[in-house]
Amino acid sequence: MKEFFIIMNPEKQGAKETAQVIRDYLTSHGASCLIGKGDGRRGGDYHYTDASMVPPETECIITLGGDGTLIQAARDLAGRNIPMLGINRGTLGYLTQISRTEEIDTALDALLADQYQLEERMMLNGRAYSSTGRLYEDIALNEIVITRNERLKMLHFRVYVNQEFLNEYRADGLIAATPTGSTAYNLSAGGPIIVPDSTLMVLTPICSHALNARSIVMSGDARIRIEILGDPGTSQAAVYDGDTAAELHSGDYIEIHRSETKTVLIKLKDVSFLDNLRNKMAGI
Numbered sequence: 001m002k003e004f005f006i007i008m009n010p011e012k013q014g015a016k017e018t019a020q021v022i023r024d025y026l027t028s029h030g031a032s033c034l035i036g037k038g039d040g041r042r043g044g045d046y047h048y049t050d051a052s053m054v055p056p057e058t059e060c061i062i063t064l065g066g067d068g069t070l071i072q073a074a075r076d077l078a079g080r081n082i083p084m085l086g087i088n089r090g091t092l093g094y095l096t097q098i099s100r101t102e103e104i105d106t107a108l109d110a111l112l113a114d115q116y117q118l119e120e121r122m123m124l125n126g127r128a129y130s131s132t133g134r135l136y137e138d139i140a141l142n143e144i145v146i147t148r149n150e151r152l153k154m155l156h157f158r159v160y161v162n163q164e165f166l167n168e169y170r171a172d173g174l175i176a177a178t179p180t181g182s183t184a185y186n187l188s189a190g191g192p193i194i195v196p197d198s199t200l201m202v203l204t205p206i207c208s209h210a211l212n213a214r215s216i217v218m219s220g221d222a223r224i225r226i227e228i229l230g231d232p233g234t235s236q237a238a239v240y241d242g243d244t245a246a247e248l249h250s251g252d253y254i255e256i257h258r259s260e261t262k263t264v265l266i267k268l269k270d271v272s273f274l275d276n277l278r279n280k281m282a283g284i
Contacts, residue, residue, distance in 0.1 A: 001059045001111045004033040005082075007049045007073045009065030012089040018064055018104070022087075025108055049076045058082055060111060060266065067095045067184070071241050074123075074141045074263040083118055085111070085266040094183045094276075097268050110268050117267040119197050121180045122220055125259040128238050128246040136238075136246035139259045142181030146226060146254070147173040147206070149235040149247065154209060156230035161222050168229075171208040173236075176201060176224060176256045180263075183277070185242075191215040195273055199258070224256040 004026055008015040019035050026033040036049045054061075054077065061077065061084040063070045070086040086096030087104065098107050110116055126144045128135040148155055155173060159166045177186040179194040182202055187193060191204035192215055199220035205213045228236065228248050237245040238254050248254065 001114060002031045003055070003057050003059045004031060004062060004111075005054050005058045005060070006033065006035045006062045006064060007069065007076075008036065008063070009069040009089070012065045012069075015064045015089050018087070018089065018101070022062060022064075022104065022108065025105065026112070029108075029112055031112060049073060051077050051080065054080070054082070060085060062087060063096070065089050068242070070095045071141050072243070075139065075241065075243070078123070078139055078261045078263075081262070081264055083264045083266045085268070095180070095265070097266065107268055111266070115268075119265045119267050121196060121263045121265060122178050122199055123259040123261050123263060124176060124178055124201070124256055125261075126176075126238055126240060126246075126254055126256045128248060128252065128254040130249075130252045135248075135252065136244075138240045138244050138246075139261055140181070140240040141178065141263050142184045142241050143175050143177040143186060144254075144256055145173055145175050145185060145206075145239045145242075146228075146248070147237060147239055149237055153234055153236075155228075155234070155236055158227040158229060159203065160225040160227070161218060163223075163225075166203075166216070167213075169205050169208055169213065170210070171205045171213070173206040174226065175204040175206060176226075177204065186215075192217060193277065197273075201256075201258070220258045222257070225253055226256070227253045 006019045008019050023033040061082050063073050063086045088096035088099040124140045127137045154170050156170050158168045175186050179196045179198045182194040186204050189204050189206050194200055202217045204215040230250050232250045236248050239245045
């Protein structure tokens with residue numbers, strides 16, 4: 001690799017300084033490296049990076065922040081298929097490969113020498129509809145969550161999988177997660193951890209008002225339909241990766257399925273998923 005682009009979360013301590021160090025190291029070894037402005041724009045067409053500012057010849061995206069920064073980069077650059085490497089400047093960092101400053105030079109040397117593997121991660125597509133037509137559509141790397149917009153309002157919804165009725169829930173919400181997202185909100189809600197390079201989806205109810213409500217793991221080819229029930233005045237939303245959202249009301253529905261778009265991550269270390277999981281849970 002010789003063409004790099006850095007995406008950083010400017011709110012993370014040391015991110016700007018680390019970006020400069022990385023750029024200086026790469027350019028001193030004959031590579032090209034640009035640093036995105038990292039203005040944190042929201043509500044527009046991008047979040048940390050304007051995709052039009054990333055040159056077409058870019059071979060690698062380096063993110064500086066936490067998992068959220070890498071997720072935003074994946075969404076901003078969806079469809080470009082540029083491999084991404086995450087350097088953790090956040091908290092836990094399941095997606096980021098590098099956590100220690102002293103590991104950065106070694107990681108950059110591996111990139112320059114093309115000593116790495118690529119992993120494809122599935123994404124979800126969610127299309128929300130009302131009685132008048134399509135409301136909103138977006139993609140997610142981690143999860144799409146049906147959640148409430150009002151305080152202490154129990155939600156009521158009905159779930160279908162491949163046009164077959166699955167269950168009716170009264171709960172605080174519902175998580176539809178990818179394997180990558182299984183270690184995020186899904187894990188906090190009591191859902192299972194799924195090997196990240198698999199092609200599966202998991203549905204996890206949030207604080208369901210039922211004793212037998214459990215997570216359900218299903219094929220990545222499943223097509224999920226969630227119909228919003230309950231009082232007409234109850235406001236809720238479908239939230240994509242904790243970022244963009246579509247407001248939903250009784251009678252609306254959302255269809256969720258595997259997206260054709262994938263995120264490509266760079267794997268440098270010969271560390272198994274279980275080793276990485278154990279280290280993250282131990283705070284290493």
